[in-house]
Amino acid sequence: MKKLINSADSVVTDALAGMAEAHPSLRVDVDNKIIYRRSAPVAGKVGLVSGGGSGHEPLHGGFVGHGMLDAACPGEIFTSPVPDQVIEATKGVDGGAGVLHIVKNYTGDVLNFEMAAELCAEEGIEVAVVLVNDDVAVKDSLYTAGRRGTGATVFVEKIAGALAETGAPLAEVVRVGTEVNARSRSFGVALSPGTVPAAGKPNFDLADDEIELGIGIHGEPGRTRAPAAPAREIARIAMDAVHADMPLTGDVLVMVNGMGGTPLIELYVVFAEVAAYVRDKGATLTRSLVGNYVTSLDMQGFSVTVCALTDELTRLWDAPVETPGLRWGR
Amino acid sequence: MDVQFFTAWIEEIARAVADGRDHLTRLDAAIGDADHGSNLDRGFTAVLAALAATPPETPGAVLTLTGTTLIRKVGGASGPLYGTAFRRMGAALGQGDADVTLAGLAAALDEALAGVRKLGGATEGDKTMVDALGPATRALAEAADKGMDAEEALDAARDAAEEGARATIPLQARKGRASYLGERSVGHEDPGAASTALMFRALRAVAGR
Incomplete structure (x- = not known):
């Protein structure tokens, strides 16, 4: 196996160091493994936090920026982040209007985000969740962990992020995020x-x-x-x-x-x-x-x-976005 | 079973996880994402460091610190699940420094099982760690009831955990990432059940010292 790595143990943090160097629009906390939009927290705006295992780049860190996510928490390769990361990121993007967690439906992601959300709620931060489960290859039944979250995560992050940018309240951002996933x-x-x-x-x-x-x-x-x-x-x-x-x-x-x-x-x-x-x-x-x-x-x-x-979703898809992974209209 | 016993148990788990890291990862590669061994190894390495930094003074504190560290360091599903299991055990043992009886350990394991089942939503037969943890917990409780000594009782718990893990091979997974494979998950041992059996082997090994 040939890979452009220094060591298997340092892949995630070495890549985060690269993101920090490449993208001045981001603030990267390499030690805690959190990628922030430099302007976070944006006062009065709903904060959007997502995360998941590394190895899916540009998801999620490449979608941090204007019109999309406020922070991303990368875990180890294919391993969900730990609650500490999500708690820290949630506090770091809370501009007083609440924080939305966008979570792909995998047992590990769900459990770690749930634990983080409970602790944030105890500290008085309003947290809501949109669960992404768009993969039709998995039957949603009692016999599986439910459908996986895959490509639709990009759509949810883009469209919910666009609505949050307009100053919409948390409940509205949740509604539109849920609708994108459902459609x-x-x-x-x-x-x-x-x-x-x-x-x-x-x-x-x-x-x-x-x-x-x-x-x-x-x-x-x-x-x-x-x-x-x-x-x-x-x-x-x-x-x-x-x-x-x-x-x-x-x-x-x-x-x-x-x-x-x-x-x-x-x-x-x-x-x-x-x-x-x-x-x-x-x-x-x-x-x-x-x-x-x-x-x-x-x-x-x-x-x-x-x-x-829908007309609303098209309008929000077209809204300006400026992230390492998606960029238009600005 | 005193604070030294429980500290030795956790240290033995850490050693066994490090030794079994590649085996657990191979099991996970077949029906999951090939990281169970490396995730647990990272977690228990951090646990050893935490135990060394501030050595706990009671059995309950050893297990609570173990659980908290796993939640903070592992990620994935196994971090919250094993973390909750150890934290529940720690809470059940309380803050006293008295020796833990077999019945007390069985009751603590029962709490761990309840915590894991509640968090992960799995029941026995879903091809998860519950398939090893459930039988082992029952075996230990029965052994304690019968008045067996520690070594006999922990033999029974270990055997039940190993048998439970083996029994996951013909099962189709209904929880966790292996469930995405549907029928293709049949014929493989569940890595979570395998790592649970490893922890009961470690428990028995420490009791024999």
């Missing part, structure tokens, strides 16, 4: 597994002529394995899963997201197929995003996320 669905496909630096070898084996369907973002195997196929067929499998769960109609925002090890040219090949699929179902592709936004280290593959837009 979004995702499905992921891997062509090759990723390699966690501490493990030193790929998480699972995949033959040259096999793909893994219904993957998450932590290198865990997916639901099923299938023969490799042209991009058109793979895109159709992914979109069929999305469409079966939430029929495509009206205006849609679509993200084709790279898992970290796939070239952009292949993502555009997939996007062409996805766009044709959307059109074929009679929906209108009005907003799009193609690139690496919610990655899984060096995994090859993609995920597709669809959000059924």
Whole structure:
């Protein structure tokens, strides 16, 4: 295994040091592993905090800035942050209007954010949560931990962040964040597994002529394995899963997201197929995003996320944003 | 079982986790995200440092400090779950410095089990640490009732934990990250149940010294 690291134990903090050097718009607390918007706390604005395991960059630290998050708490690779980080970040972004935690639905993320939220509430900070669970590959039933939070996290952070920027109260920011999640669905496909630096070898084996369907973002195997196929067929499998769960109609925002090890040219090949699929179902592709936004280290593959837009969501999506990972309108 | 006993238990867990780190990580790679061994190792390394910095003076304080440190250092699901287990045990043992009886230890483990079940929402058969912790706790309570000595009783608890962990192999996971795999989680030992069994092995080893 060759990786651009100094040591497996220092990957997260070494990368945070790099973010601090690269982005003067951020204030990075390397010791406590928290990335703040430099202007935080913004008086009178709802503070947005998210976090999760590292290895998904630019999620979440790359989405800290004007119009999106106020702080992000990266854990170890694929391991949720600890409550201390979330408590510190919550206090650091509380501008008096309350703080929203955006949490991807994984047992570890949920437990650590819950513990932090309880302690913050005891100290008098108003904390609300939006749980993201958009992955249709997992059945939401008594027999699973519920659907995973994946690509829709970017949409929730962008759109809730845009509303918070207008000075909207916490309840409104929660409402819009919850609505974005409810109107979004995702499905992921891997062509090759990723390699966690501490493990030193790929998480699972995949033959040259096999793909893994219904993957998450932590290198865990997916639901099923299938023969490799042209991009058109793979895109159709992914979109069929999305469409079966939430029929495509009206205006849609679509993200084709790279898992970290796939070239952009292949993502555009997939996007062409996805766009044709959307059109074929009679929906209108009005907003799009193609690139690496919610990655899984060096995994090859993609995920597709669809959000059924409303006028309000479109307006908030278009609102100015200035973060390392997303930037427009300013 | 006094404060030295419980300190030795935690130290033995830390040693066993360090030794078993790669094994636990391999189990986790099969049905999870390949970090259970390294996360617990990081956590118990921090626990050793915390115990050395301010040596607790009562059995309850040893376990409470262990739990708090795990919550603060581990992350993931195992940090809050094991952290809560040790904190609940510590609270159940209270602040006294008297020797802990087998019945007292069994009652404390029962509190730990209740805490883990409440936080994680798992019941036995979901393919989680509860599948080892539940049987071990019951075995210890029964042994204490029967008036067994410490070594016999902790033998029974260890055996029940190991059997519980092995019994997770044919199960389909219904909680945690392995549940995303559906039927593909069948045929693998749950890493959380395996690490729980490791902790009961450590308990038995310390009692035999």
